[in-house]
Amino acid sequence: MASAALAGASSSPSDKPRTFANGHVRMEHQDAEMSDIIVVLDECNCTLDALVIRLKSAGMCVEATDSDNGVVEGCVLSNQLKSLEQIPGVKFVRDVFNYVADFPLGDPRNTDDDERCDEHIPR
Numbered sequence: 001m002a003s004a005a006l007a008g009a010s011s012s013p014s015d016k017p018r019t020f021a022n023g024h025v026r027m028e029h030q031d032a033e034m035s036d037i038i039v040v041l042d043e044c045n046c047t048l049d050a051l052v053i054r055l056k057s058a059g060m061c062v063e064a065t066d067s068d069n070g071v072v073e074g075c076v077l078s079n080q081l082k083s084l085e086q087i088p089g090v091k092f093v094r095d096v097f098n099y100v101a102d103f104p105l106g107d108p109r110n111t112d113d114d115e116r117c118d119e120h121i122p123r
Contacts, residue, residue: 031111033078036097039090041070046089048072054087 037060041051048067055072056062062074076084084093103110
């Protein structure tokens with residue numbers, strides 16, 4: 001049975017409604033798959049400060065560090081998870097949560113056609 005939220009949707013992608021039946025705007029653009037992660041330090045090979053520098057240079061957005069436990073929290077593009085595991089000083093990477101990001105207009109990570117994006121923003 002079809003969900004009430006999808007009522008009126010057609011099988012053709014170009015005919016899909018821009019909003020759900022309840023009035024919420026659909027997420028039409030998907031700029032990146034992101035992962036919230038926890039990186040655990042291999043204390044034998046590295047200091048936490050050195051690891052943070054390496055993680056940032058590999059594309060991780062570092063949100064918090066815990067020097068007592070040798071842990072770094074942050075987010076990264078999902079396709080970069082395996083490369084983080086190869087960084088010297090990383091004991092392991094725990095993938096906590098995955099999501100699709102739709103970055104706003106003006107954000108350098110936004111991959112949408114800016115002219116087309118404006119048409120579905122509620123006014």
